[in-house]
Amino acid sequence: MKATSATPSTSAPVAHNALPPPSATSNARSSRIAPHSHIKGLGLTSDGLAAPDGAGFIGQTNAREACGVVVDLVKSRKFSGRALLLVGAPGTGKTALALAVSHELGNKVPFCPMVGSEVYSTEVKKTEVLAESFRRAIGLRIKETKEVYEGEVTELTPAEAENPLSGYGKTVSHVIVGLKTVKGTKQLRLDPTIYEAILKEKIVVGDVIYVEANTGAVKRVGRSDAYASSYDLESETYVPLPKGDVHKRKELVQDVTLGDLDAANARPQGGQDIMSVMGSLVKSGRTEVTDKLRREVNKVVKGYVDQGVAEVVPGVVFIDEVHMLDIECFTYLNALLESPMAPTVILATNRGNALVRGTTDVVSPHGVPVDLLDRCLIVKTDGYNREQIGKVVQLRANVEGLKLGPGVLERIAEEGERGSMRYALQLLTPASILAGLSGRNQIEVEDIGEMNELFLDAKTSATNIGADGGFDGGKMW
Incomplete structure (x- = not known):
């Protein structure tokens, strides 16, 4: 790769880690763009059907419609004390669905997100962390x-x-x-x-x-x-x-x-x-x-x-990576769900059959004990095809203010189908920096190719383990 400076006075190659010249707008305040900034809701029509690409959501038609039913149940106060379990592969939009549910309920309804590993705090007990999250969601x-x-x-x-x-x-x-x-x-x-x-x-x-x-x-x-x-x-x-x-x-x-x-x-x-x-x-x-x-x-x-x-307003507790909870937390979760003032609980996991944490012989679907699993409405998230990945990438490029050259969208969608959608989205910003170093204001196909030389996706990295030049358990080949 030879990225040349934008100034005509020099034609020396620019290194990968070269800093671009300061721009006139560098002092302007820039807002942070979160991974789910483009999610504005579930994108459902008035009759509860999912629009092809509504409110920032692409695909996941069945999951969005199921979450729409849950939103109606929450609004009618008929879902308190129950749980919704989102299951699916990594990067299929489980967290996005939970955030979309919170958008649909409005900003006056408390929404308390947490990750399963947060309960292992050195300051307070595991059950106290769970109880505190439940209370903050009411x-x-x-x-x-x-x-x-x-x-x-x-x-x-x-x-x-x-x-x-x-x-x-x-x-x-x-x-x-x-x-x-x-x-x-x-x-x-x-x-x-x-x-x-x-x-x-x-x-x-x-x-x-x-x-x-x-x-x-x-x-x-x-x-x-x-x-x-x-x-x-x-x-x-x-x-x-x-x-x-x-x-x-x-x-x-x-x-x-x-x-x-x-x-x-x-x-x-x-x-x-x-x-x-x-x-x-x-x-x-x-x-x-x-x-x-x-x-x-x-x-x-x-x-x-x-x-x-x-007036009591029951909100939503969202526990991501719920398989990280142990058997004691799951037992306490059952008690919290049965309490008179209980919020709506949304759980998310990407595990199949897994050992319940804290036990040695209890294997359960999704790493969740069967007695808690029986209380849940389970919604499955599907993977994305190349066309859907392309739409998501274009949406993220618009949100981040990036311009894509001809053929770039198809190339990134191809990378997302081969690797994962998260990898495809992660290529956008580094590729834009590379394009800026080359004096261009839009991403070109060669920038994506250069990114593939610099970075690996998860599947490629996994296949390299144990191969020549790989690393496995401290042993070099």
């Missing part, structure tokens, strides 16, 4: 109605009185605040503690604020747009004058998870002295939550739900 939507005073500040007058403890100096006895909305104005006589909050928020006349009647909390929304000037650059955020009355009832919706509530209650609040601060710094980052604390949190949550203040 949301609590709290609806609270508050009485607030909202408007533009027209007057801010602190009233002073003699300090009874000292003959010198004065203290603020109360503060008069005038608020104006589109509908009218109102004067408020507020406590001096609220005046301290006003000073802390740096509120002045002309700011739009709201004051909570019950707690006395003061929040600055922004500067009234009546004070907006004609400057091009402004440091202020201008907001319109509030509508309605100054005194109004506002409904606030807050989304938390049971895992957030557990963590907040499990972390003891020490004093403000230096020893308490140092002690909190020395402690481990993860705190193990006791079953007693979780029962207390559940009791409080149940009280909120019974009062109609809160």
Whole structure:
């Protein structure tokens, strides 16, 4: 390979590891592109059928339609405590399907992904890691109605009185605040503690604020747009004058998870002295939550739900590489699935018949014990043909902003069919770097050929083991 520099003044070959010249846009912020950035949903039609290439998904028609049924079950609250098992070869889209399910459910439904090997933590027990993931996948939507005073500040007058403890100096006895909305104005006589909050928020006349009647909390929304000037650059955020009355009832919706509530209650609040601060710094980052604390949190949550203040939103736990769990984790998983507040569980594995981890003689399909397997709806993912691989590669090239020359797509699709689709996708970015070093703005077929000389796919590497020049178990041939 001879990649020449883009500048006409030199024709020396450029090495593989040569850095391209800095471009004028090198200082621009670039967003990270994840492996599944192109997945936007399951890509189903209104009658539940999979579109050929909808929402970033190519192929996997049966698996997508099956996941669509599961999404409908989750939305209708009829799938809690059950499990969906995705099985298929590596690189067939199991993780993409789980992410697509989370997109279909919406961002208000908690989605907690984890890998099976995460349970082997040195800080907390295996069962604690599983329980924590399940709790983080159960949301609590709290609806609270508050009485607030909202408007533009027209007057801010602190009233002073003699300090009874000292003959010198004065203290603020109360503060008069005038608020104006589109509908009218109102004067408020507020406590001096609220005046301290006003000073802390740096509120002045002309700011739009709201004051909570019950707690006395003061929040600055922004500067009234009546004070907006004609400057091009402004440091202020201008907001319109509030509508309605100054005194109004506002409904606030807050989304938390049971895992957030557990963590907040499990972390003891020490004093403000230096020893308490140092002690909190020395402690481990993860705190193990006791079953007693979780029962207390559940009791409080149940009280909120019974009062109609809160609503439980069961989410989704996604455990990838589930065959990495051992027999103790599988047993505990059965108990978690049967608990009253259980989320939807999606499992994924690429194993066939495999030994259940933690045992010496229990061989089970997919490395999952039969009693848990019996609770699962099993969905199989299929492999991709050359045409589908080509569509996925073109989709990823569009997402990553890469240009493909004539014949490149067919060549990469051929490599993907021979090796794997992941290998085909991994060739894109290095090939684009090589094309840039050669002074081209698009990938050509010779770049893909050069990549095959530099890198091996998994199948080729496996066949080379034991051959001349290969390496096997520390023995060189």
